[in-house]
Amino acid sequence: MTDGAEGSRGSGGSGDGAVRIGNTLLREVKTEDAVGLTLAHDLTQIVPGQFKGRLFRKGHRVAEEDIPKLKDIGKEHLYVLELGDGDLHEDDAALRLAVALAGDNLTYGEPHEGKVALKSTITGLAAIARPVVDGINALGDIALATVLNHRVVREGEAIAATRAIPLIVPEAKVAEAERIAADYREREGAAPMAVRPMRRLRAGLLTTGSEVFSGRIEDKFGPAVVRKLADYGSEVAEQRFAPDDRETIAWHIHYFLERGYDMILVTGGMSVDPDDRTPGAIADAGTDIVSYGTPMLPGSMLLFGYLRGVPVFGLPGCVMHDPYTSFDVLLPRVLAGDTIVREDIVSMGYGGLHR
Ligand SMILES: Nc1nc2c(c(=O)[nH]1)N[C@H]1C(S)=C(S)[C@@H](COP(=O)(O)OP(=O)(O)OC[C@H]3O[C@@H](n4cnc5c(N)ncnc54)[C@H](O)[C@@H]3O)O[C@H]1N2
């Protein structure tokens, strides 16, 4: 498209100095008359020894205050674009896409260089409809890039960005993308993109390990879990300690249940040693175990289940020292209110190698 514009410069184009690109016209106008019109190409400024670079970008809409600057760089005439019927400027295309996609807890700013980013207004979980993303990207001329579904995003972080590839996009293509998004909204009763808030839960934390219980070594697991929950906006309401004894561990789990905590976390004793009693104790307590073992590393020895509807985690030793484990994948899902089923955990192996 730009090549066509450059190539037409010498020839002068059609009779009135205009060249057609699709339904869009490339026209030469006096700089004073260009206000509100769209620059057809980049304009470069050179101030020897100080600056050489783009003063105005291709696609920029000329404003009143631009006129003196344009005159300063010697522009008495400009090539401008007059959008034809059925054509959209890249900025308008990107903005329409953002509007079509955005749901709860998302915001977007002015388009910039044909790009609009959807940014989270909260710390929460990205909810992204992959079929919508794939469907829009299959159209061509429009690029939609997102983070992975279920990823934790912080306030102000972008979860997606839309961009028009050419300067001029057929309106029909954007309309088709809008239709894909609208169909999804109607079918699912939700926007294709949103950020889901995480609930503030109060957890009971049981730290197992006879070496910790007896005071031989200092507890390092508790502080790590306290920090992690706080980071996601929840709290450890009470911490208790138990030796490597199934009955004792199961007893403490029931104590937490009776206290009415929203979540029960048990640390240590999760692997294969004879003293690793935690999985057995969690089962003895009556927990419906969704999965013992997760296809993720670190954190493959994690256990997850529900005891009378209360989420129960068995946390392996790595959660104490590795900054990102299977716990960081599952905990935000639980905090967002998801009921985790076995298929969820099965699907976490793909992309689950976190180290
Ligand atoms: N042969 C195998 N060995 C290991 C396996 C396996 O599948 N086969 N799994 C490995 C994985 S994965 C993990 S993770 C670790 C640890 O799992 P555990 O949850 O059983 O951890 P523990 O044995 O209870 O403790 C490991 C280590 O950490 C110390 N510890 C435990 N709790 C605390 C605490 N609250 N404060 C401070 N330190 C603590 C404990 O004393 C041990 O030294 O197993 C792998 N091995």
Ligand code: MOO
């Ligand atoms: O798989 Mo263990 O539970 O990584 O550290």
